[in-house]
Amino acid sequence: MTQPVFIALQTTDTGRSIVDAIVADNPLAQAVEYPAMVKIDSPGRLVVKRGSVEERLGRRWDVQEIHLDLISLAGNIDETDEEFSLQWRKA
């Protein structure tokens, strides 16, 4: 069974755009709203793509900016200039 990963983001103006982008790019992901926070669970893998976030924000967005809205996450991180992805690496 694949282990689920998750990412929790603050519900800010930017945060909401990131959540929208994640939900659009990861068909299996499920967003759950908490007070001032959105937690997104996804089985196996979850990816945040720079292009999708930029489209929603209407400006350039550096993948590293995700840390401004990030609360918590679970999974091994893989970061490039283009995307930020989470998955559990096999030991």
Next chain:
Amino acid sequence: MQVDIKTSDIRPIRQTFSQVARRIGGDKPASRYQEATLNLQAETNFHYRPLWQPEFELYDKGRTAIVMADWYAFKDPRHYYYGAYTTARARQQEGADKQFEFAEKRNVLGSLEAATAESLRQVLVPLRHYEWGANMNNTYCAAYGWGTALTQACTFAAMDRLGIAQYISRIGLLLDGNVGSGLEAAKREWLEDPAWQGVRRVMENLFVTKDVFEVLLAQNLVFDGLVYPLVHRHYEQSIDLRAGQALAMLTTFISDWYDETSRWVDATVKTAADESAANKELLSQWYGAHRDEMVRALEPLATLALGTDTGASALHQVRGELDARAAKLGIKV
């Protein structure tokens, strides 16, 4: 004693304003851009019609022949509302100020050859009057256009043009050692030099053009689409060979701004063209007429800036690029 920390989930009664909710399909969180844009245009309860134009309401969709079912279909791809716009520009201004400070300290423009400095005075500095004209035209669109989605972006464009005029003036002042004689000479060029009279005539004709969308298209797509690449790309590149990038450093904001604003202009024109065949027809007609007239007006300026042969070929190339850009927006060229 045991202390239990409980969390309680307090939900806001409403996620956004009802006029925004009606547009985005229900009560869900809206972005700042949406909240500062959608349905903000005043529509009813105007007591009087304007005395100078009794056939129109104070804010009236009829001030352009372009017909839109929904004037909020115009989306700014940059998502600029007051907050985002001022933050972005403040950051850019800080960068530009640093470059001017550096240029002043090292006297980078003062050490230019006399012929290069004179060329800048004749070709670049008079553009401050062009920028002021563009400010007037965008202000006109903001004042008489309909719908916040369109008019707020025009207001931002108008402010940007004043800023660019100021940067050009500062280049003029760097050239003449802060006495202002360069700016006065540039004004005489703009008013009297034959090379500038075509541009001035077209600009002044735009001041008395009544149709809001025609002014927007003519100024922001056609006129800028020819002047910016011609002067800020072709001419400045030719100067760079002699000025060693000094000028490019001072005009970074101008070229960055042009690339950024083109995204908005393209999105706006495309939205209008996609709306109906009638709009497309009208836009194509305006585009063709203004392009021909503006290319003619720019011929002597291109010669002044780049010499007869290079000037003509640069203008030809710029015109071709503009046609390709317009064709992508749905305009028949």
